[in-house]
Amino acid sequence: xxxxxxxxxxxxxxxxxxxxxxxxxxxxxxxxxxxxxxxxxxxxxxxxxxxxxxxxxxxxxxxxxxxxxxxxxxxxxxxxxxxxxxxxxxxxxxxxxxxxxxxxxxxxxxxxxxxxxxxxxxxxxxxxxxxxxxxxxxxxxxxxxxxxxxxxxxxxxxxxxxxxxxxxxxxxxxxxxxxxxxxxxxxxxxxxxxxxxxxxxxxxxxxxxxxxxxxxxxxxxxxxxxxxxxxxxxxxxxxxxxxxxxxxxxxxxxxxxxxxxxxxxxxxxxxxxxxxxxxxxxxxxxxxxxxxxxxxxxxxxxxxxxxxxxxxxxxxxxxxxxxxxxxxxxxxxxxxxxxxxxxxxxxxxxxxxxxxxxxxxxxxxxxxxxxxxxxxx
Amino acid sequence: xxxxxxxxxxxxxxxxxxxxxxxxxxxxxxxxxxxxxxxxxxxxxxxxxxxxxxxxxxxxxxxxxxxxxxxxxxxxxxxxxxxxxxxxxxxxxxxxxxxxxxxxxxxxxxxxxxxxxxxxxxxxxxxxxxxxxxxxxxxxxxxxxxxxxxxxxxxxxxxxxxxxxxxxxxxxxxxxxxxxxxxxxxxxxxxxxxxxxxxxxxxxxxxxxxxxxxxxxxxxxxxxxxxxxxxxxxxxxxxxxxxxxxxxxxxxxxxxxxxxxxxxxxxxxxxxxxxxxxxxxxxxxxxxxxxxxxxxxxxxxxxxxxxxxxxxxxxxxxxxxxxxxxxxxxxxxxxxxxxxxxxxxxxxxxxxxxxxxxxxxxxxxxxxxxxxxxxxxxxxxxxxxxxxxxxxxxxxxxxxxxxxxxxxxxxxxxxxxxxxxxxxxxx
Numbered sequence: 001x002x003x004x005x006x007x008x009x010x011x012x013x014x015x016x017x018x019x020x021x022x023x024x025x026x027x028x029x030x031x032x033x034x035x036x037x038x039x040x041x042x043x044x045x046x047x048x049x050x051x052x053x054x055x056x057x058x059x060x061x062x063x064x065x066x067x068x069x070x071x072x073x074x075x076x077x078x079x080x081x082x083x084x085x086x087x088x089x090x091x092x093x094x095x096x097x098x099x100x101x102x103x104x105x106x107x108x109x110x111x112x113x114x115x116x117x118x119x120x121x122x123x124x125x126x127x128x129x130x131x132x133x134x135x136x137x138x139x140x141x142x143x144x145x146x147x148x149x150x151x152x153x154x155x156x157x158x159x160x161x162x163x164x165x166x167x168x169x170x171x172x173x174x175x176x177x178x179x180x181x182x183x184x185x186x187x188x189x190x191x192x193x194x195x196x197x198x199x200x201x202x203x204x205x206x207x208x209x210x211x212x213x214x215x216x217x218x219x220x221x222x223x224x225x226x227x228x229x230x231x232x233x234x235x236x237x238x239x240x241x242x243x244x245x246x247x248x249x250x251x252x253x254x255x256x257x258x259x260x261x262x263x264x265x266x267x268x269x270x271x272x273x274x275x276x277x278x279x280x281x282x283x284x285x286x287x288x289x290x291x292x293x294x295x296x297x298x299x300x301x302x303x304x305x306x307x308x309x310x311x312x313x314x315x316x317x318x319x320x321x322x323x324x325x326x327x328x329x330x331x332x333x334x335x336x337x338x339x340x341x342x343x344x345x346x347x348x349x350x351x352x353x354x355x356x357x358x359x360x361x362x363x364x365x366x367x368x369x370x371x372x373x374x375x376x377x
Numbered sequence: 378x379x380x381x382x383x384x385x386x387x388x389x390x391x392x393x394x395x396x397x398x399x400x401x402x403x404x405x406x407x408x409x410x411x412x413x414x415x416x417x418x419x420x421x422x423x424x425x426x427x428x429x430x431x432x433x434x435x436x437x438x439x440x441x442x443x444x445x446x447x448x449x450x451x452x453x454x455x456x457x458x459x460x461x462x463x464x465x466x467x468x469x470x471x472x473x474x475x476x477x478x479x480x481x482x483x484x485x486x487x488x489x490x491x492x493x494x495x496x497x498x499x500x501x502x503x504x505x506x507x508x509x510x511x512x513x514x515x516x517x518x519x520x521x522x523x524x525x526x527x528x529x530x531x532x533x534x535x536x537x538x539x540x541x542x543x544x545x546x547x548x549x550x551x552x553x554x555x556x557x558x559x560x561x562x563x564x565x566x567x568x569x570x571x572x573x574x575x576x577x578x579x580x581x582x583x584x585x586x587x588x589x590x591x592x593x594x595x596x597x598x599x600x601x602x603x604x605x606x607x608x609x610x611x612x613x614x615x616x617x618x619x620x621x622x623x624x625x626x627x628x629x630x631x632x633x634x635x636x637x638x639x640x641x642x643x644x645x646x647x648x649x650x651x652x653x654x655x656x657x658x659x660x661x662x663x664x665x666x667x668x669x670x671x672x673x674x675x676x677x678x679x680x681x682x683x684x685x686x687x688x689x690x691x692x693x694x695x696x697x698x699x700x701x702x703x704x705x706x707x708x709x710x711x712x713x714x715x716x717x718x719x720x721x722x723x724x725x726x727x728x729x730x731x732x733x734x735x736x737x738x739x740x741x742x743x744x745x746x747x748x749x750x751x752x753x754x755x756x757x758x759x760x761x762x763x764x765x766x767x768x769x770x771x772x773x774x775x776x777x778x779x780x781x782x783x784x785x786x787x788x789x790x791x792x793x794x795x796x797x798x799x800x801x802x803x804x
Contacts, residue, residue, distance in 0.1 A: 017447075019521025024570060024781040026447070026520065060440040061448055062402040067440075076521045076783070080447075111429055111455075115422040122423065152480060262477075266470070268423070 014086030016040070018048055021075035031079070033089055038068075040079060049077055056094040066090065066099065126267055134259040138252040143200050146255055150219020153254070157217060161209055172206040172226060172375035181206075181374025184367040188239055191362055195312040196246050204242060206374050212326040216245040218254035226375040231325055235363035235371060240309055240319030247304030253297055295342065302346055306353040314362045316354035320347040398772045401764040402448075403441030409756050411437060416748045420741075427797075428458040434755075439517065442767055445775055452523075453516035453790070458797075461512070461790025465505075465798045472497065499541075502799045503534035507563075508792020514567065515787045520778070525785025528566030530792070536562060549591060553583035560669065569675050570781040577679075578672025586664050593653045601646035608639045663689040666766050677774040684769040692761030699753045707746055714738050 018029035018040050029048060032039040038056060040049045051070045061067035061080070066087040068079045081087045091099050098104070141149075162170040169175075173182030189204045196202075200220040209225035216222050222245045224238065232238045248254065302319065309316035324347055363371065415430035432455045439451035476497070480490040507530040514524040540555035557580030564576035667684040674680070718735040 021521045022783050024520040024522050025779055059450060059452075060436040061450075062441050062443070065448065067448070067450070076518055076523060078450075078518070078521045108429075112418060112422075112426070115418070115425045115429075118425055119422045266473075 014081070014083045014089075016082070016086070017080040018042075019076070019078040019080075020048060021073075021077045029079070031081070031086065033093065038079075038090065038094075049079075051079075053094045054096070056090070056097055058097045058099070066097075068094075068097070071096070122267065126264060130260055130263040130267070131256075133263065134256040137259050138255040141252070141255050146252075147200060147219040149255065149258060150217045150221050153217050153258070154219070154221055157215070157223075161207065161223070170207050172208060177376055178374050180370035181372070181376075184235075184363055184371040185374060187367060188235060188363055188371070189242065191312050191314075192239060192243055192246060192308060196250065196308055198246070198250060200249075202246070202249070208375060214241050214245050216248035216254060218252070218258065220249050222246070222249070228322075228326065229372065229374065232322060234315075234318060235361050235368045236309070236315045236318035236359075237322040237325075238371065239312075239314050239362050240305060240316065240322055243308040243312075243314075244301050244305035244319060246308060247301030248297075250304055251297070251300055253301070299346065299349065302350055303353060306350050310353075310355045312362065313359055315359045317351055320350040320354070323347055323350070398445055398775070399767045399770050400443045401441055401767050402443060403437055403760075403764075405756070405760070408437060408760055412752045412756050416752045420744055420748055428455040428462070431455075431458060435513075438760075438763055442763075444519065445772070445778065447520050450518040451516055452518055452787075453512065457512075457790040458793055461792070461794030462797055463794065464789075464791050465794030468795070469798055472501075498799060500534050500538055501795060503537040504530045505792050505795035505799055506537075507533040508788075509796040510563065510792070511788045512790050512793050515785060519569065520781075522570040522781060522783050523785055523787070524567065524569050525788075526563070526567050528562065533559070533562060548595065550584070553587055554580035556580065556583065556665070556669070557672075560672065564673065568784055571784045572676040572678075572777065572781045574673070574675045576672050577674050578668055583665070583668045586668065587661070590657050590661055590664075593657060594650055597646035597649040597653070601643035604639050604642055608635045659689045659693045660686055662762070666762065667769075670766055670770055675777070677777045679773045681771045681773070682766070682769050683771065684765055688765050688769075689762070692758050692765070695761070696754055696757040699757060700750060703749050703753060707749065711742060714742055 013030060013032040016029050016031045018027040019025075020027065027048060028043050030041045030043075030045075032041065034050070036052060038051045038053065039047060040051070041047050049070070051068075055071045056068050057071050059067040059069055059078075064082060064084070066081040068081065068090070070077060081090065087099065091097050096103070158170060172178055173185065185204065185206065189202060193202045198220060202220050202222070204222045204224065206226055206229055207223045210227045211225050212227040212231045214222065214224040214228060222242060224242060224245075228241060229238055305319055306316040309319065323343060327343060361368070411433055412430075415426065415433065418426040419430060432451075432453055435451045435453065439449040442449045476490065476494040479486055479493060486493075507528075511526040511530075514526045517524045537559055540551070540558060544551045544555050557576070557578055560578065561576045564574045567574040663684055663686045666689075667682040670680055670682040670684070672680075718738050
């Protein structure tokens with residue numbers, strides 16, 4: 001606009017509305033473009049303010065208004081310019097005023113770049129940092145605290161699992177007819193525990209759940225579901241799964257996952273805020289993260305279990321047999337992947353580690369029959 | 378709708394519309410652009426961008442609102458919000474840790490931990506709401522003077538908790554009186570410069586206006602509960618439940634032959650309640666908004682709202698319309714995404730990375746849909762409520778505006794941060 005440029009240079013003053021920040025009165029002001037500063041005078045010619053061009057900033061205002069302030073001014077002096085030619089002249093002189101939005105755009109790009117960088121580092125910490133911290137922190141948790149934590153989790157787990165309201169105890173082996181089964185289980189667990197050398201006394205129970213699963217909680221608590229005992233053909237198969245769960249306890253996997261869950265929910269839950277009802281995202285993110293390293297955790301527990309069975313004098317290959325029977329789903333909620341390469345690979349690895357010698361069963365025939373009937377109630 | 382509304386609407390239709398004292402100048406298109414860009418950035422930054430988006434939104438709404446010829450101004454900055462959030466985190470982490478330790482306790486304390494945590498965070502949430510209001514007010518500038526708010530935030534928080542308990546116990550009937558009381562507290566401590574505000578709305582008036590709606594929503598539910606109590610033979614039911622044996626359902630039916638009919642009736646009535654609540658919600662919002670804005674006072678400046686209910690319904694219709702369009706678009710886009718998930722997880726050789734990728738696709742889909750609806754809601758309902766609420770206001774006693782003196786100082790953004798971390802934020 002060559003014409004505009006001429007007008008701009010020729011222009012030396014115009015009008016605006018000035019607010020002095022002391023009262024709400026509107027001052028019809030005469031605005032003069034000085035050599036290095038904007039001079040704002042009242043209707044009576046008295047100078048109200050003088051703002052150096054490099055200290056003038058524009059504020060958010062509707063399209064036809066240019067609202068200005070002096071940078072760093074503690075009083076809220078404001079100047080509204082509605083004359084577009086005067087606004088253009090000020091825009092040309094004040095470096096911090098850019099009505100095209102270019103300045104703001106550049107600043108905003110910086111913000112976007114850094115928030116993206118922060119997000120990336122957050123995700124990296126969630127992916128690598130939190131599991132690593134949990135790995136190192138979990139062994140440092142004293143046994144007493146681990147037990148307390150386990151008892152608190154135990155309450156929740158029982159609430160979730162104990163769905164049978166018919167009055168039978170959640171744990172098998174309480175009724176008189178079940179006592180021999182309980183005794184057989186204790187003998188089996190004793191052999192494994194003697195070989196395992198854990199820091200906390202082990203508590204193993206068979207519980208009334210139809211699924212063929214088992215879980216280990218912090219504080220050395222193991223629940224074997226009755227469905228698993230029903231599917232097993234030998235005592236060593238049950239022992240193999242218990243040995244696998246002892247692996248979780250020895251590796252402190254329960255405590256680790258508690259620390260991980262806490263860290264992740266802190267990391268994501270707080271940062272995600274309320275724009276998206278954050279909770280569901282956190283849960284989904286956590287499962288996505290968990291599934292990636294839970295496989296390693298399972299394999300480590302397999303290895304421990306095989307080693308323990310070897311030392312206790314049992315048949316470690318029974319764990320592999322059981323895995324094939326239950327489709328690899330050693331933990332509740334795991335997908336059953338009977339023909340899955342993952343399960344086949346686990347079984348192959350177990351067989352490779354197992355001692356290749358014939359072993360007498362860990363329980364005699366009478367003991368095994370009793371164990372089978374532990375939930376007969 | 379009733380006499381009062383007819384009375385306020387008649388002159389507007391008959392005489393020439395007088396010039397509006399409050400105008401909203403914002404262009405919908407610009408607001409959409411701001412929100413959509415914000416939504417994309419929220420998603421890619423896991424929400425960190427929200428401090429910038431929130432500031433952009435407020436700047437847009439404030440600066441485009443013109444009162445008696447001059448625009449409001451929002452001077453808050455994203456960095457202040459970020460700092461407020463960090464302070465809030467510093468305060469909340471020890472509290473969360475404490476609550477976690479309490480939950481580990483196995484005695485009565487542990488049993489009560491959920492309740493203790495809820496009460497503590499609820500109280501803190503109310504405190505945050507009041508502090509956040511203070512932040513927003515002190516960042517609101519009009520004619521070179523700022524608004525500000527005095528009063529104790531803890532005082533407000535305890536008052537609010539007491540009122541919430543009363544409201545819940547009264548089945549919602551005390552809600553109008555709660556609103557009036559809390560608004561009186563807020564406005565009593567609100568100033569524009571040295572001009573003190575107060576609230577003149579009457580809880581009873583809102584109660585009477587809201588009562589028909591309350592009946593329409595609650596009556597079907599009450600009928601259902603009443604029918605239940607009337608029909609069910611509790612002694613027989615109790616006996617049936619305490620007996621041993623397998624088929625509980627058959628025993629319950631035997632003890633109470635009419636139960637099935639009552640259950641159907643109760644479900645029907647619950648459906649009536651649900652649809653009445655959904656249909657009446659915009660009307661409820663309109664009534665509250667008009668009542669609230671009509672009660673605001675600053676010195677001798679009085680406000681009177683002429684908000685029309687059908688305009689509020691119009692805003693919700695726009696939300697529904699855009700929502701349906703978005704749902705169709707999302708449905709079409711979901712087909713290839715779901716096929717991809719199927720390909721990644723199904724089949725023999727499903728790999729670990731495949732499963733993670735599939736979870737990622739589902740996660741992104743969820744976030745896109747949630748953000749999409751929240752963006753549409755902001756661009757239709759929330760923007761319209763702001764615009765309608767402002768433009769329907771008539772102000773009298775405006776001469777008082779010319780002699781107000783400055784007062785108040787900017788407050789910290791701690792309240793905003795707490796409200797954000799506790800998910801009780803507003804605009």
